[in-house]
Amino acid sequence: MMAVPPTSEPFTAPFPIFTESTDRLMHALQGRFTMAMSPASLMLAYLDWQVHLANSPGKMGELAQNALSKALPLSRYALDSLMGRTDPDPFVPLAQDSRFASPEWQRFPYNVMSQAFLYTEQWWHYATTGVRGVGKHRQQVVSFAARQLLDMVSPSNCPWLNPDVLKVTAEQGGQNLVRGWQNFCDDMTRNLTGRDYSADDTYAVGKGVAVTPGKVVFRNRLIELIQYAPATPDVHAEPILIVPAWIMKYYILDLSPHNSMVKWLVSKGHTVFMISWKNPGPEDRDMGMADYRRQGVMAAIDAINAIVPGQKVHAAGYCLGGTLLSIAAAAMAREGDERLASVTLLAAQTDFEDAGEIMLFVDESQVTYLEDVMWDQGYLDAKQMSGAFQLLRSNDLVWSRMVRQYFLGQTDHANDLMAWNADATRMPYKMHSEYLRRLFLNNMLSKGRYTVEGRPIALTDIRAPICAVGTTKDHVAPWKSVYKIGILTDTDSTFILCNGGHNAGIVSEPGHKHRSYQIATRTDADKYVDPDTWAALTPKHEGSWWEAWQEWLVSNSTGKTQPPAMGAAERGYPAVADAPGLYVLMP
Incomplete structure (x- = not known):
């Protein structure tokens, strides 16, 4: 029986369009739950950092030494605070970090909690940077992701650990939480319906803003x-x-x-x-x-x-x-x-x-993922765009706002710039894909x-x-x-x-x-x-x-x-x- 020689032509999938469409559809569905950010991009960055760190005994030794050297002054500070002594804070927040700025955070035990959080934050910054062999972009992604996770568990975000919230709640008999619940319900209504029922015509287009003849x-x-x-x-x-x-x-x-x-x-x-x-x-x-x-x-x-x-x-x-x-x-x-x-x-x-922190969301995996999200709907939705910008300033735009409005019961006073910022637009599929690939990526x-x-x-x-x-x-x-x-x-x-x-x-x-x-x-x-x-x-x-x-x-x-x-x-x-x-x- 004569043997059939192997073909030299490359394999071609029988239904390439169906295959690609299936992948795109899955990514589009995922994007509704991931704020249009690629899970693969984040996972690749994490694996790059983890493998290189595991293969760097010197860096791991430095991390252990760093943890011990900073734990000792923190322990001494905690003991002195318990005994009623006042010592300088061993850890200083960044200039733009105002989460622990109020005098209430200087009292025991809240001062110890804030210092312990800053200690953890600084250690993780050191752990996610300076690992030899990790790509620059992926190192920035890992450091950014670690910062986001730490911001979520900050003691300032917990009403029973935040002395400012506890003080206001005691002074107002819990009315701040009642107002906070109302603010939360208003936000949910606005997000579900796309309409701001609390807004007036003060900053309506053609009435309060955009009125130059x-x-x-x-x-x-x-x-x-x-x-x-x-x-x-x-x-x-x-x-x-x-x-x-x-x-x-x-x-x-x-x-x-x-x-x-x-x-x-x-x-x-x-x-x-x-x-x-x-x-x-x-x-x-x-x-x-x-x-x-x-x-x-x-x-x-x-x-x-x-x-x-x-x-x-x-x-x-x-x-x-x-x-x-x-x-x-x-x-x-x-x-x-x-x-x-x-x-x-x-x-x-x-x-x-050097386009700034927005480049954290621009690599081949992320751009491809975003293209699939846009492919499904024909455009990039304003909410999907705003999610990335909110993450870049999560302390100001997410967590501090949550504490201020939901726990302290405060309401932000609207201004024209805030009204404009809420009036977002969409981006066409082809234009945004070209913009990301031709300018940001390449x-x-x-x-x-x-x-x-x-x-x-x-x-x-x-x-x-x-x-x-x-x-x-x-x-x-x-x-x-x-x-x-x-x-x-x-x-x-x-x-x-x-x-x-x-x-x-x-x-x-x-x-x-x-x-x-x-x-x-x-x-x-x-x-x-x-x-x-x-x-x-x-x-x-x-x-x-x-x-x-x-x-x-x-x-x-x-x-x-x-x-x-x-x-x-x-x-x-x-x-x-x-x-x-x-x-x-x-x-």
Whole structure:
């Protein structure tokens, strides 16, 4: 009987589409219970750390020595506290950790409990870092996960171990717990229904926020373009286009009248246009970064050129909008399109190598898992996005809030920034996948490998002057990452560093107390200065960075002229609605 020779062709699964769809569906179902975070990514990081630690007898010996050396002063401190003696705390919390700051935590036995927790926290930080051979990303993931687990079991989170809660409960006869239960029920109702029944119209869009007068002068499938009404008899010739992030609604830069950047710019004689992004649904799943560039930034610039003919545009992008603007500006420069008078990047990154703690959620396993979650529903839900950001600041956004509202019975007083922060949007499947892979995971923009219309673009092609703004406490776009624009471009760049976080630092209107900034310009011929040296040598100014930026805009403008008409119906851009338009109201 003749033998059949083995085939040289590779094995092909009979139903590859069915196989992949089954895997994706399982991951999508899992994602509903894991906040869209990959269990495999966490497990791989844990195994990497565990195996290397088990194979490092020197590190384990140091851990044992560290535990003993710190246990002795803790024991002595506990004994002295029991005897009524007052000794300095052997362990000091981090500057941003205020869980044990009240005087009640200085009394026995609560002082011993807080010190024991800080001792455990410091030991685990030492145990999860500095293990030779563990990948940098996986080490950061393990350290982050250990910190999250420890935060869960902090004595401050237990009402019967928290002296502040016990004191308030005794003083109020338990009424704080009654109010806390009501707060808990309100939160559950809000989460289940998606509606905030306790909210009023104080910060409703178009009534309390986003009220600067204007007209929607262009609308397509993706954006509405708002043109704001002039407030001065003459205006600067070059209009301003603001490209906000589409992860949230646009009106972060048009909040209440007293802190609206748009209203302030208009009052200074600028013609301002703002993109309002549509909140995507399942039908928009195949909209990608190219659509956001073409139908977003480029469509807005075309409209502005029709309404304000013959003038270049000052373009400013916030967060993701700034990254998209930098892509559009590089593509325009490659094609010889010189319609930009300047480019401003507000807390926006162009190099994602040091993109901050958000990179804890970006690796191949996590991105693939997230793609499967989005594949099922066609978009990334706002709640799934917010979960990751809450974990990055779990002490402030999760546990401290739980203690304050549920145990102490306090209610946070709403403000415009909180109302905006609760008004989250979705992210289309294709766009978010491209954004994560091409920028966060592979950092293609800074390396000259990001393609537009099939050809790579380079930030070095941009010749318009650039102003980049970073904030000192930004956990989304760390200021040192934003600062890199100076070495990624070959044009004059101005960098502004202001105090505050990713949102509150940008919304820093003149007159806001305790605001300061640093500003310096680097020409193309100047030597490079590293960010730490820059921060140490650049003078600090008290007040709002808005004023310095507005002066920079004026210095790159050509003078004053008559205000343009609202829209240009004869050129195909009629005013179709009053600001804030329809898209911002979409749930």
